[in-house]
Amino acid sequence: MLTNEDFIDLNTKIKTSCKPTSRIFTLLTIPSALFAIVILGYLGHFPLKVEMHSVILIGFIYIIYLFFIRHNAYYVSCKFRTSYETLTLYLKDYINNNLLTIGNTTKANGSADDFIKDFTSNIRNTNFSSIASGVFPTLGILGTFISIAFSMPDFSSGTSSALEKEISLLLGGVGTAFYVSIYGIFLSIWWTFFEKFGMSRFEHDCFTIKEHTKSFFWTKIDIESLHIKSNIENFAKMTNIFEQLTSxxxxxxxxxxxxxxxxxxxxxxxxxxxxxxxxxxxxxxxxxxxxxxxxxxxxxxxxxxxxxxxxxxxxxxxxxxxxxxxxxxxxxxxxxxxxxxxxxxxxxxxxxxxxxxxxxxxxxxxxxxxxxxxxxxxxxxxxxxxxxxxxxxxxxxxxxxxxx
CATH class of the missing domain: 1.10.287 (Helix Hairpins)
Incomplete structure (x- = not known):
């Protein structure tokens, strides 16, 4: 049976001072700042012409980003590191409940990968995290077409001056409509960067856990070694029996x-x-x-x-x-x-x-x-x-x- 003292070395390796709220703040900084610039441009406090429909569409994409943000690996990896005490407790129970004795050696009949997969299954929704990088640019392109549709004139003027005015309005609307696509593409890049960064942190922590707990689990090499050792002992016994038979x-x-x-x-x-x-x-x-x-x-x-x-x-x-x-x-x-x-x-x-x-x-x-x-x-x-x-x-x- 394992005790808490067996995991002291592991606790020192995965213990961290990161805070999930700070990770949320980091993920919100640039997207929130860009959304604030769009609002200021609409209000005329920033030299950027933005139409009302573009502000609404960018705000909608921003809200979707807020919904997805808690499933980003950058935030989840920090949350995983802060739950090391719970992880150690569940890991100890998992090992003690799956102990298997072969010969004179007792280890758990399982793997650290299976434990980590079960433990992290409720931390985030992997379906949301996998589609987020594709949702944001898609929403941006959709918002661009919606903005163009709203700013599209009817071209019913009969004079050239009025027609030129309508064309200028169309070009101005198209210019603001592309802000929605730019914002969606930026969110996709921003999400993907922190997703990959957080996954590298998470994989490093998983590797650390597996390295410090590999002595608690039966591995294929351990079983094959015991099998070879048992075969050698059986061969020696058979040799002795054969010698006795041929005496x-x-x-x-x-x-x-x-x-x-x-x-x-x-x-x-x-x-x-x-x-x-x-x-x-x-x-x-x-x-x-x-x-x-x-x-x-x-x-x-x-x-x-x-x-x-x-x-x-x-x-x-x-x-x-x-x-x-x-x-x-x-x-x-x-x-x-x-x-x-x-x-x-x-x-x-x-x-x-x-x-x-x-x-x-x-x-x-x-x-x-x-x-x-x-x-x-x-x-x-x-x-x-x-x-x-x-x-x-x-x-x-x-x-x-x-x-x-």
Whole structure:
């Protein structure tokens, strides 16, 4: 943060004893004196013939000059120098509000030119000051033509003496009309002289302010110097890093790390190969299991067909037995009691024979069905156990692969 003590040297350089009122008086001296001579000439106290309309037009130009006079650089430069205390206060606030730290250096992020432009923007109207030097001679020429128009006779006389009198009046009016142009051109020269003189004073003061405050602002050269310094430091750091990277120990460590990674990659590839082989074996086992299941299904279908055939055969035997029994009943109605015992004995034997045959068929069917169930259960159990073992191995291999 800056304090008032930082601007002591600047205050001594721009402090002045000039007074704006004296500058106004200087700017008014000659124009006012000339206007007074014109008035005295009109009143007859000065040997200068001036018409009333010329006095009015010169007075109008003089009033315009009074309006523009406070925008002249000669007056504004003095007013600028007398406001050095306010300028110092605003300059201190401007710098403190725009401080920027780069590295270990703190300065204002701005420029003295921008500050001076903002500070002096309300001191005068630059539009008025820029057109003043052109307004005065233009008004003078306009006033001359107006004076000629007022002094122009109608040339209606019929005699030569009267015509000569009118011509003399015209020439006299034209002579006084040119006083307006002369006054306007003089004011333009007078304004331009003091405008340039005041601008040189103002530019000198601005240069003094910029020279004594350049240490408070960041400049393009300062920023480029810091940038170059930062690049040099970064280059030195990069050099140290490059030296560390190219050292033998680091290269050995890098080579060792690369070798370890290569070995690890080989292990991973080998385990992936084993895993692929195991997956292929599991696929083959699955195909075998599928083939076995198809064979079992085919056997089951065959046994079911055999069972249906035996069932149909049993139905035929049963029907045949019923038919025999029916025939037997019919026969019994016609046979005698003597043959009844022998017939009964034969029937009993036939029934026992048929029962034995049916028991044999049922036992064979149950035996084949039990053997089929046992074989199918054992094969299915073995296949499921094999699938569980292979699945467990695959899961373990996948866990090891994930850990790698």
């Amino acid at each position: 033998k120990n680091l290269l050995d460590n890098v080579n060792e790390s690369i070798q370890q990674r290569a070995n690890l990659l080989e292990d991973i590839v080998e385990k992936e190969l084993k895993l692929s082989l195991q997956i292929s074996e599991n696929i083959n086992h699955g195909k075998k299991l599928s083939s076995m299941l198809e064979t079992i299904n085919s056997n089951i279908q065959t046994n079911i067909e055999n069972f249906n055939e035996e069932k149909e055969l049993h139905s035929q035997y049963t029907k045949l037995l019923n038919d025999n029994i029916q025939e037997l009943n019919e026969t019994l109605q016609h046979i005698s009691s003597d043959n009844l015992e022998s017939i009964y004995t034969n029937i009993i034997k036939s029934i026992e024979t048929m029962k034995n045959e049916m028991d044999r068929i049922g036992w064979r069917f149950n035996k084949e069905l039990d053997e089929y169930d046992t074989k199918f259960s054992n094969k299915l159990k073995n296949s499921l156990e094999s699938i569980d073992e292979e699945t467990a191995k695959i899961i373990e291999d996948l866990k090891e692969f994930k850990q790698l």
